[in-house]
Amino acid sequence: MTRSLIPQLSFALLAAWLASAGAFAAGSGPVQTDHLRSRLVAETSTAVPGSRLTLGLLLEHDPHWHTYWRNPGDSGLPTRLDLTLPPGVVAAPIAWPHPERFEISGIVNFGYSGRHLLPVIIAIPADYAALTLPVRVKARWLICEENCIPGKAEYALDLPVRRTAEPDRQWQGDFATARRDQPSESPAVLTIAEDGDAMLLTLSGLDAAAMPVAWQWFPETPELVANGAHPQWRRTADTWQARWSKSEYFTTLPAEVAMVAVEDEGVARRFVARLAAPAAHAAALPAPTTTPALTDKKPVTPRPSSVMLYALSGGLILVLMLFAWRRKR
Template structure:
């Protein structure tokens, strides 16, 4: 499969990159970089209608978008702040990803001793863009920002960063455990849970645990509830812990579940 071709357009910010069915650009939330402060960048994707790229867990097929930054000495990057994804149901296949206009933010930490006239940032990105067919793509980006004593929000990208912030999941400290139940994986939640949790739409952040196309069965318990999915065909073993996202209405939550060790008495193990 041939990687999509890249075309660059001059822009007041980073260069605009045109690839198959996707327009992308590296942008900054601020007009300048300030030593000793944080700086938020974002890879801005604009998909052609009906085309999509993938979340950190792409689901039953696809590949996650990968970002690799090259930064000056002393500058460090935090993890990508993935916005809540969409669910794409394609027959027996379910994928998680993004369509339309979406920003993938990354927070940089700038040292107090950072000096010079400007800050130069490079990014290499790889993705898979799909509709009825899938096309792998890649591009390199370069963004240069002046170093200054203060910075203002860049009005060109302000709405994109605001939407990305609003789409961030709310971290919650729920009591959650994951266990193997024969050919199924069971998630148990306990404690002060939101109402209507039985109607949640699930997005397993940790891949290759559950069959994404199989909706979970749910059972209420005195302390909370149990959700059970059929195992993914790629399942090998429970990780020590796993991350889960779920959506209720317009709110997305994320939490971590610890795995219970498989015992000889686990249901359906036959051990």
């Protein structure tokens, strides 16, 4: 090989290495754990100062296995992502796509199966001056079929910093699906109030053609309503109203309540509820004609005074029986 060809060959090898590094930068290597293949990916292969960049944890579940939504339902744990980013770069929480419903042996859970991407948006400051944007992520999840297995993995991305964003075609379909499944904030007004062992929901401001009775409802707020039950919607003059049995773990209405509804076409809406005065809200909806299921009722705990009375009565009866037995002898 002549000496004059060495610089040309070295430059060619360097250019090829940089090209391959740029192509790899938009996705970490896949990680295989129990019944799950995962990887960290980016919607673009470059990072641009002064812009937002969407990352995503891509999950590929084995058949019949699932991980969990932000509200896992009756059991389970939501997937957690801990990001380490350069100073000034800020990450938003997971932008959760709407979930699926899983029911196994009477236990109802909300989560994801098959191939799903959990997006996270990061904001890059305009004065970010480094040549690359390093992203490190630690993920934890619980994956279940009938049995559950905790899982975790670590991922790394180093995105080159450029003046313009370069979309990565390899993951465009996954990000498009996640964006399509993202619930949009509904302009309709959802009001919620307590009514005995149920929650009373009122929806106003819906389109005339909207049919919430046909939607699949997911409580974003945990331990609010019974996950195995469904809201029983009915139309009034200008609203929709429903009763939804309380969760057996319900204690009190939190300051913010949110619910997600999914139409048959997969369009998802998110409702942030307003808290209503129980008496005023209950007056709008007649009492149900059927008796609520026993499983929706909370167990009654005896008062301490009642427990003491029962104990004294039992002790007195025992003393009388012992006295009678001794007299017979």
